[in-house]
Structures are given as structure tokens and as C-alpha cells.
Amino acid sequence: MVDKPAPDATRRSEKSRRAIYAAALALVGEVGYPKTTVEGIAARAGVGKQTIYRWWSSKADVLLEAFLDLSRQAAREAGQEPYAVPDTGDLAADLRTVLRITVDQLLDPRFEVPSRALAAEGLVNEQLGREFVTTLLEPQLQLYVARLRSAQDAGHVRHDVDPRIALELFVSPLAQRWLQRTGPITYAYTDTLVDYALHGIAPR
Template sequence: MSKLPDSGRRSERSRRAILDSALALVGEVGYDKLTIEGIAARAGVGKQTIYRWWSSKAAVLLDASLALAGEAGREADWSGFPDTGDLAADLKSVLRATADEFADPRYEAPLRALTAAAATDPELGARFTEQLLEPQLVLYEARMRAAQKAGQLAADADVRLVVEMLLGPFTYRWLLRTAPLTHAYTDALVDSVLGGVGHGGADVAKVTVR
């Protein structure tokens, strides 16, 4: 008796092929020239297969980027934000790794394309923030709160603002290519931000959002 094909496994193979094709193509042709037809041809599936799961090329790229981020975490054995007891060292470690990831062609082209698309597509922008950006910000915030409890960060520092002070300049430099995103830069950024909000138990200025 012949074994029936596993439709679930076949669907997962098709889905994986579509995501991989979207990532490869956006790196080759850019977001503007990326098309559902091109993704379908590269993946060896019909257009309707893609439209059954996604409404647009931007939606495909978002899911592809989410899958890629998950793979990056597994490759780095990522099990959460490091907490060695030294806030500055932990932040420098994470920002250095992020700078390296952003310079990797596997991640750079899709993330740039997705960031640009999210800026002009409100629905995609909301999903981008909720599914890709916010989970990362929460990890930073949790580490900051642990530092506050340990007396390593000013108790009255606004944690979300501190995170934005770190990641805002980082993202600006990367997105606009104003200068190389080096380890020296990320280390200096951590030192400057923590120095301004009270790190290591020194006398500090109050940081609030108005």
C-alpha cells in the first residue's frame, strides 16, 4: 500500500522556499524590484500559493525576517539578554553583536527593505513594531530594570527612554550610513548614555520624559 503524501510537510517546504527566496531576491534586486511573481518563480511555486498565506511582498518579507531573526538567535545560542552583573559590559556585548549582524549581507538587505517599507505602510509598520522591534526593546528594558534593582542604574531613570537613547543613534548611523557601525562606536555609545543617566552608583542627573 503506497504512503499518502504528507501535505503538511509539503506546505512547510513550500513556505520555507518562499521565505528563503524573498530574502535572497531582496538582496539581489532591492525592495522596489522585488515582486510576488519573482518570489514564486524562485521558490518554484505558483503565485496563488503565496497569496494564500500573505497579502503582499512586504508581508512575505516581514515573516522571512522574523524567521531569519530566530535563526540568528539560535546560531548565537541566544537565550536572553546577558546579565553578568556588569550593565555596561552586557550592553556593549549585545550592541557589538547587533552591529555585526547588521553588517552581514544576509540580514542587512532584508532589514533595510523592511524598515523602508514599514515607514510608508502603516499596517506593516504596526506589525514590524509589534513582532520584530518591540520584543527586542523589552529585553533591553528588563536588563535595565535589573540594573536599577542592583543599584547600577539611577532608580529614577526612565528605562524606555534610556533604551531609545542607545538604539536611536545606533539605528540612525546604520540606516543613513553616516559612518561605520564599529565596535568602538557602540562601546562609546554605551559609555556616553550610561554616563548621562547614572551608572555605577555615581551622582546622577534625573532622567524623565515630559
């Protein structure tokens, strides 16, 4: 992603690539994003700086790919259906389930530091931000879209509702609490979000 133009990718060292991913994730976890440096990654990976700059454009770019790689790996380990929203017919239950899994992930320190770092960089660095959203965030959100459409077909969601907007009612609050630390993140909280989102807050 965001590769420099020239170099011949067929001769690329797989070993170096892996070492760089590992070093980048380890460093971000240990010293945090701002204190992670390209120099540090290179040293830790036993790699020349040029080898990093040859294949990536910046520290953010390295980390984005490293994190993508990590996600793919995690998905592969977790089984064939990566992060699909379950569809038992009970929309509320399904959403509660998947949001609880999301809560677990958000609180897993293995993911927290790098993804928070990427998100932060994405706010300010528009190019990276769009990359992040397109590659990581939106595909996940589309799973909710699919589930909501299925619910619409089943008559459990109003037909005039835009699923892409509807999903934000429960996803965005969770995202904001996590990103900006505006409140605690618990199962009770996400359950409540699902309830409010499905039935509204006005008296029925």
C-alpha cells in the first residue's frame, strides 16, 4: 500500500518484511506511537533504514500495513468467517453479541495501542485516514449493513431506514467512548445502545 514507485517487488525479502511488522507493533505497544521511530523499527528489526523507506512512505504507513497483517492473521486464526455479524433471526440479540465481542477487542491491549495510534494519525493525515477507513473500518461496517438489510427483509427493521446510517446509532457511540475516552465501555452500555437504537428513546 502506498508503495514507492520503482523497486522490484519480486526480489523483496519476506524475512525483512515480517521483522519490520513485528518490530513496529512491538515498539508501538512498548513505548507508544509518538516515541516509535523509523530508526527504532529498523534497529529492532535488524534492517537498514533504507529497506523501510524503499517499501513504505512513513512510519504511519508501516504501522497500517503491520496492523492489517495482524488483523488478517487474527482472522485466519479465529476461523473461516471473520467477524461476520451472526444472523439468528433475533436482531437485538445478534447485535448485542457482536458488540460484546467488539468491546472485548477494544479492551485487548494487543489491539488497542496500534489501532488507537492509527486512528489518531488518520485524523490529521487525510490520506492515511482514508486508507484506514477504507481498508479496515468500512469493511467491518458493511457487515452491519448486511445484517440490517436481512432484518429489513424479515420485517424487523423499517423499510425506509438507511442501514448505513442506522448502524452508526450503536457503533459510533462505542467508537467515540473508546477513542476519546468520554465514558466507560461495558456490556451493559452496548446492550443499552442496542435497545435505544432499535426502539428509540421516545415513548412508544
